[in-house]
Amino acid sequence: MDSHLLKNTLLHFVKFSNDEWNAIENTLIEKVCKKGELYLKPGEVNKYMGFVVKGAFRKFYVKQGEEINFFFYFENEFVVAFQSFLEQKPTIYTIEAMENSKVILFPYSLAQKLYSTSKEWERFGRIICEKMYILSQKRIENFLFQSATERYDELIKEKPEIFQRIPLYHIASYLGMKPQTLSKIRKMK
Amino acid sequence: MDSHLLKNTLLHFVKFSNDEWNAIENTLIEKVCKKGELYLKPGEVNKYMGFVVKGAFRKFYVKQGEEINFFFYFENEFVVAFQSFLEQKPTIYTIEAMENSKVILFPYSLAQKLYSTSKEWERFGRIICEKMYILSQKRIENFLFQSATERYDELIKEKPEIFQRIPLYHIASYLGMKPQTLSKIRKMK
Numbered sequence: 257m258d259s260h261l262l263k264n265t266l267l268h269f270v271k272f273s274n275d276e277w278n279a280i281e282n283t284l285i286e287k288v289c290k291k292g293e294l295y296l297k298p299g300e301v302n303k304y305m306g307f308v309v310k311g312a313f314r315k316f317y318v319k320q321g322e323e324i325n326f327f328f329y330f331e332n333e334f335v336v337a338f339q340s341f342l343e344q345k346p347t348i349y350t351i352e353a354m355e356n357s358k359v360i361l362f363p364y365s366l367a368q369k370l371y372s373t374s375k376e377w378e379r380f381g382r383i384i385c386e387k388m389y390i391l392s393q394k395r396i397e398n399f400l401f402q403s404a405t406e407r408y409d410e411l412i413k414e415k416p417e418i419f420q421r422i423p424l425y426h427i428a429s430y431l432g433m434k435p436q437t438l439s440k441i442r443k444m445k
Numbered sequence: 446m447d448s449h450l451l452k453n454t455l456l457h458f459v460k461f462s463n464d465e466w467n468a469i470e471n472t473l474i475e476k477v478c479k480k481g482e483l484y485l486k487p488g489e490v491n492k493y494m495g496f497v498v499k500g501a502f503r504k505f506y507v508k509q510g511e512e513i514n515f516f517f518y519f520e521n522e523f524v525v526a527f528q529s530f531l532e533q534k535p536t537i538y539t540i541e542a543m544e545n546s547k548v549i550l551f552p553y554s555l556a557q558k559l560y561s562t563s564k565e566w567e568r569f570g571r572i573i574c575e576k577m578y579i580l581s582q583k584r585i586e587n588f589l590f591q592s593a594t595e596r597y598d599e600l601i602k603e604k605p606e607i608f609q610r611i612p613l614y615h616i617a618s619y620l621g622m623k624p625q626t627l628s629k630i631r632k633m634k
Contacts, residue, residue, distance in 0.1 A: 319589060339582040342575050348586060371568070378567035379560070385574040386531050389581065393528040396585060397537060400508060 257286050261332060262307045262360050269380035280370070285361040289313075289353035295335065296351040302340040304361035305384075308333050311357020312421050315349050316429070325430040327395070328354075328415070328422060335359060338388045354422060404433045408441050446475050450521060451496045451549050458569035469559070474550040478502075478542035484524065485540040491529040493550035494573075497522050500546020501610050504538050505618070514619040516584070517543075517604070517611060524548060527577045543611060593622040597630050 259281055266272075272280070287306070289295050295313060296302055306313075313329040315337065326349065329335040340347035341364060370377040398407050408431055411418065418427060428438040448470055455461075461469070476495070478484055484502060485491055495502075502518040504526065515538065518524040529536035530553060559566040587596050597620055600607065607616060617627040 317589065339579055342579060348590065371571070375564035375567050378564050378571055382560070382567055382571035382574055385571055385578060389574060389578045390528055390531060392578070392581065392585075396581075400506065401537065 257281060257284065257360070258309050258358065259284060259286075259360050261309055262362070265307070265332065266380070269383060270374070270376040280366065283363060283366045285363070287359050287361055289357045289359070291353055291356050293353045294350060295353055295359075296337055296347060296349065298348055298350055299346045300340075301344055302337040302347055303344070303364050304336070305341060305367070306335040306359035306361055308335055309358045309360060311359075312354040313351050313357065314354055314422070314426060314430075315351045317349050323350075323429065325426055327391075328418060328430065330415075330417065330421070334362075334384070336388075338392075342385075354426075399432060404431060404437060405441055407431045408433075408438070446470060446473065446549070447498050447547065448473060448475075448549050450498055451551070454496070454521065455569070458572060459563070459565040469555065472552060472555045474552070476548050476550055478546045478548070480542055480545050482542045483539060484542055484548075485526055485536060485538065487537055487539055488535045489529075490533055491526040491536055492533070492553050493525070494530060494556070495524040495548035495550055497524055498547045498549055500548075501543040502540050502546065503543055503611070503615060503619075504540045506538050512539075512618065514615055516580075517607060517619065519604075519606065519610070523551075523573070527581075531574075543615075588621060593620060593626060594630055596620045597622075597627070 262284070263277060263281075285304070287295075289311065295306065296315075298318075308329055308331050310331060313335045314325050315327045315329070315335070316323045316325045318324070335351060337347040337349045337351065339345075340349075344364060367381065371381050398410065402410070411427070411431065424438055425435040428435040431438065433441075451473070452466060452470075474493070476484075478500065484495065487507075497518055497520050499520060502524045503514050504516045504518070504524070505512045505514045507513070524540060526536040526538045526540065528534075529538075533553060556570065560570050587599065591599070600616070600620065613627055614624040617624040620627065622630075
């Protein structure tokens with residue numbers, strides 16, 4: 257399994273031996289998603305945090321027939337409908353693979369088991385949640401307080417690779433603007 | 446200090462002795478806020494989770510000169526600009542006491558210290574964050590997917606006391622509707 261990236265990420269939070277890692281690795285699942293494949297559908301419970309080894313995903317919701325992109329995920333990030341994961345309840349989101357992708361699935365049951373084994377794993381759970389909270393709040397505040405141009409400037413600064421990997425009309429939806437507006441902004445820069 | 450409510454809340458997560466509690470209690474601060482007093486202003490760092498012993502608060506942001514209510518807080522809840530608290534960075538929100546209120550301030554530095562002392566305190570930190578995440582997401586999703594009437598129905602089911610304690614025009618702002626619309630909905634019920 258191609259899990260060394262995930263192992264390295266986890267080692268930032270938790271010290272574990274090779275034996276402990278082997279036990280963890282046995283409960284991880286490798287999943288391949290083809291471009292366009294739906295990784296998660298509305299009504300499903302998100303049972304895993306998906307660590308992206310390769311590829312790209314978008315999470316979107318459908319409002320009055322229109323798909324609205326909420327987040328993109330790339331390598332070294334956890335693709336997850338986090339509320340559904342935390343509560344183990346059905347999600348309202350759809351997650352789609354935007355490229356041929358590979359994820360390592362970290363099961364909810366494994367997370368709960370690890371949280372109970374040590375303080376370091378509890379710390380990992382707390383810090384992951386804090387990061388998710390901050391990301392989610394930043395996303396809301398971008399919408400509340402920034403203009404479309406400011407949102408564009410921030411995105412190109414923080415995730416420049418997005419413009420090579422995601423079609424512009426999907427980025428426009430993420431930024432809350434029409435594709436034509438995004439094209440105009442890009443021409444002016 | 447009037448901290449037994451907070452103590453009981455914490456005991457749901459963490460077992461501590463009376464001696465341990467006494468040490469914690471020494472670093473807590475009791476704060477009285479008069480009705481209308483600003484508990485937190487934009488640009489300030491929220492250094493505390495404020496456990497509400499008595500009273501009510503509203504958290505709002507100002508968009509193009511208009512105050513938009515984001516959350517209300519009552520007894521037994523933590524009033525906090527949680528992102529500011531987590532990152533120890535300036536907030537964009539204002540928090541105002543809606544009644545003569547009393548809060549017990551739980552300092553950021555105390556939280557960090559307690560997290561380092563035991564697995565149970567780490568668990569407390571994780572679970573508080575998960576609850577905050579879920580609350581915040583529900584709030585977003587209410588706005589994205591529910592009609593104004595559905596938001597009203599949910600609020601009256603989950604926090605009926607709000608209509609006795611908070612002026613209707615503030616509730617209307619929270620629900621994303623004009624005060625007249627809220628009055629109409631209430632008459633139709």
